Amino acid sequence: MVSESCGNPSVESEAIMTRRPKHDKSKICIKCKVNTGAIVIRHAVYCKECFPALLNSKIRRILEPHINAKPELSRKKSLKASGNLLVAFSGGLGSTVLLDLISRIYLSPWTEEEVEGNLKGGKDHPRNQPVWKSVSICYVEIASGFPGMTDKTMKIQQILREKYKTLEFISLRLEDAFDMSWWDKVGGKAALDANADLTNDELFISSTLTTPTLNPVERLRSYISALPTHTAIENAIHTLIRVLLLYTARSTQSSHLLLGTSLTSLSIRLISSISQGGGFSVWEEAYEEWKPDSTTAIRVIRPLQEVTTKECSMWAWWNGLLVVGQEKYPRAKEGIYALTKDFIIGLERDYPSTVSTIARTCSKLAPKVEAVGLCIFCERPLQPGVQLWKSRISLRETGQPTTASRSSDSSPVLQSLTPYLCYSCHTMLTSRNSKGVSGNPASPSLPLPVWASIHPRGLSDDVGRSGMQPDLNGNEELWLRRKIDPDEMKVVIGDFLLE
């Protein structure tokens, strides 16, 4: 009997999607047609000897069209990047495999066997001349944000320096996102520590000049505890890491930033992001060109995006790669990302083609309208009319400031962060609190990362409510003009007074 509708599997047995039959075809490698296969990848069988070439071709197919400054359609042109290379390393499976493969394909000198066997692949093979002037590995440690979490920086540094002796290792910490000294080091424009008021959807900003200053770790922990949901915590940490990497790539004059996102991870991230309102930047999940100003253009590429987690795992196992792993922070399992991950990994085991279908379908999507700038939080394209759309589809609080933050002659003039946030970031910060955390619920104040303390000039109070978009210009700095009282003025200039 055939079910005519999507029935309830618990009462209708025919409503259950039948699992595909186990692999029962030939065990011979589909590529060489000689050896017995050792791995099944989406119903195709490969032997251990043909497997490396498979991964090699997948990575080069994704990466090489984006290496030269101008996209090269001809395969005869040699590869030459305009800047350096930064490879992000998280300690996880994907980035471990990525680093190993990039090193083998682009950075390793030819072995004697390869030279004698005339395997140098012609004068334009990437290993015959360096594609990038220098290559660095960047690791971001998140342990400071969660008391009790193990700091793996030293362990990872030791492992990477031993295996990749010629590559520079750059160690970052998540709290660098709240550290003005790091911001100065990477060439960030002058900014003030600022907080956003999460009790109001306008997310009014205040500077922290008159409040006790917190160190970067304290600001990071305050940031995490102020986020309203566990989903927001995962999303926010992911964003912080990504933007830290972007600015580090800029400071190292890198033209390319490589991330170790596998096909499986990409599919998880796409579904999770879309469910949180990130549909406008679906394209950027696979590939993006970050242009924060007229002089910077960094290509963010995920060379493993056609390689499943299973393939990464087999590569790591067969080559004896040490995978340090990533520690999960508390209650991460309760967020949308973790739930999506469980679902996708289960799907991949029984229906392996589904995962690639997700990524392929998303790659065909494009937004209908053009971006009006970059989101100040995540540095991804900012879609127009976010607040107008939200005002039409949801019940919201009014834009009136809370009593504690109402402007007066001596208190800071309020600026709203909302007009400069993409839909996804605004939703992340304004979701209704589901954590049930203790603490002061009256006015949760969210410390802003250093790059989000910069806003364009000319902000008007009407912009956020009316749904108008501010006139964004990536080159403009933020300077907040306001009248301050004599005591506050003395705090700021006290060191320069001759008394």
Added chain:
Amino acid sequence: MSTISLQIEFGGGLELLFSNQKRHTLTLPSEVPFDNNTKTQLDALSAVKTKSADLEYLMFHLRDHLLRDRPELFMEAGTVRPGILVLINNTDWELEGEGEYVLQDNDEIVFISTLHGG
């Protein structure tokens, strides 16, 4: 009753569930209860339906006798949890019939967790 000697290895962090030990050597009877009951005594096997020791039985045996913590991280719905790869003599278990693969003496079985992130 003949027995089968097996080399078991855990990777990808899965060893943490098995006393943090990556390699184990096991001996299993060649005939085991059909219902994968790992508590049945050898002399009681003649009273129950049996089958040749297969990978499915091995998983239950590992869960019941070697696993120290969190069985739900190893097995789910009668098989390994999604995200765990199984190799039989360095070959994907999908090519060998998965849980129905009949174990041979001196087989090397590897369980690798892929849940490491990107």
